[in-house]
Amino acid sequence: MDENEAFTSKRRRAPSQKRSRERVEAILEAATGLIAETGSDAMRMSEVAERAGISIGSLYQYFPDKSAIIRTLAERYNADGRQCIESALDEVRDMAGLREAFGGLIDTYYGLFLAGPVMRDIWSGMQADKSLREVELLESRANGELLAAVLKRLKPGADPEMLARSAFLIMSLGESTMRLAISVDPDEGAALVETYKRMVLRELAEI
Amino acid sequence: MDENEAFTSKRRRAPSQKRSRERVEAILEAATGLIAETGSDAMRMSEVAERAGISIGSLYQYFPDKSAIIRTLAERYNADGRQCIESALDEVRDMAGLREAFGGLIDTYYGLFLAGPVMRDIWSGMQADKSLREVELLESRANGELLAAVLKRLKPGADPEMLARSAFLIMSLGESTMRLAISVDPDEGAALVETYKRMVLRELAEI
DNA sequence: GTTGAACATGAGTAGTCCTCACATTTGCAA
C-alpha cells in the first residue's frame, strides 16, 4: 500500500525530495486529466509527459511503465473507498445498525463510482492488466475483512471462515455490480444497485 | 449472434463457401491453441496466420481485426453456456425444481469455466475491449431472460420488471463470481462459488 | 572553481497491428 511502491524496484528513488514529489503529482494530475478526457487506453505516455511539463525520459524515472501510473491512481481511489467503508462500519453495534450502515455505504460508494470519470474508466478496464487485477483483488479482500470483523462481532456463533468468505464475496460482487451498473443506462444501473443491496441485506440477516 | 457477423461490415464476404469455412475454422483453431498456450494478449496475429497456414493478408480478409477473432471464440463459448442454461431451466415445474436446477447449473457452468483455458483467458481479459464487454453484457441479458421467464411462470404474482432485474443481476454476478473464483486458489474458488449459490438460492426462494 | 553524481532530455529502438500494391487462382463463356 506504499504509494512509492511504484518505483521501489526499478527506478531511482528518493531524489531531492520536494521537487520529485511535485513532479510525481504533476504526472498523476496530467494522467487524471487525460484519462477523464479520453480513457486510460487512449492515454499516451507522450501526452502525459507533455501535459506534466517534463520529458518522456523523466516520466520513466518516476514510473516504470504506463500501468504503474494507472495503478497508483487506482490505489488512491481504493484508499478513499476503504476509508468510506471503514467509517461506515466501525460504529455498528447491532444487526439493525449493520443493515442501515451497509445500505448507506453502498449508496455512498456508488456515488464515488459515478462521480469520478477516472475511477469509472480505470475500473472498467481493470481486468485488462494483471497487476491491476491483483490490486483489485487485494482491495476486495481488505474490504471483505472490514465487513467480516463486524459480522464476527455481531454473530459470535457463526463459522468465522464462512463469514469471511461471505464478506469477501459480498464486497467483490459489490464492485462487480457497480461496474455493471455504470455500463447500462443510469436508471437501470441504480435499480441494479438497489437489487444488489436487497440481496445482500437478506444474506446479512440470515447468515 | 450470426457467427459471420465478424466480417459482414468490412470484409469481402461469402467467398467460395467451403474453402473459406475451412479457413475460418483453421484460424479459430490456431487462435484457440495460441490463447491456451500464451493468453490472448500475447497472441500475435502473425502467429495465428502462420499456424493457420495462411498469410497475414488472408487472415485479415476473414477477420477485420484481432478482437474479432477473440469475439467469435467468446460467442461460441457463450452459446455453449447458454445452451447449458437453457436445458437446465426448461423443464423446471416448481420452486423446488428451480432450486435444484439452478444448483446443478452453477456447477456445470463453473465446470465449463474451469475446463477451458481459452474461456478462462478470454473472460479474464474481457473487460479490456469494449466490444467484448458488450458481448458479455448481451450474454448476461440473454441468460437473465431465460431465468426471468421461469421465474415469471413460477411467481405469477411478482412484479415482472423486478424479476427481470433480479434475474439479470443474478446471471451477471454469477459470471463475476466465476471470474473471481478462477483468480484465487481452487479450494477457495470452489467455496466462493458455493457461497454465491447459497446466496442466490435464498434470493430465489424469497423473491 | 572543480568535480562528480544525480537528474533531464528526446531521438531512436523494438515490437505490434494492420494495409495495399501486386501476384495468383478460380469460375466461366466462347
Added chain:
DNA sequence: TTGCAAATGTGAGGACTACTCATGTTCAAC
C-alpha cells in the same frame, strides 16, 4: 481448351506506441 475478369492470396512495409539510452545539464559539497 483457352482467355480473361473477378475473387482471393501474399508479405514487405506503414503507422503507431511503449519504452531506452547516450548525451547534456544542474547542483551540492568540497
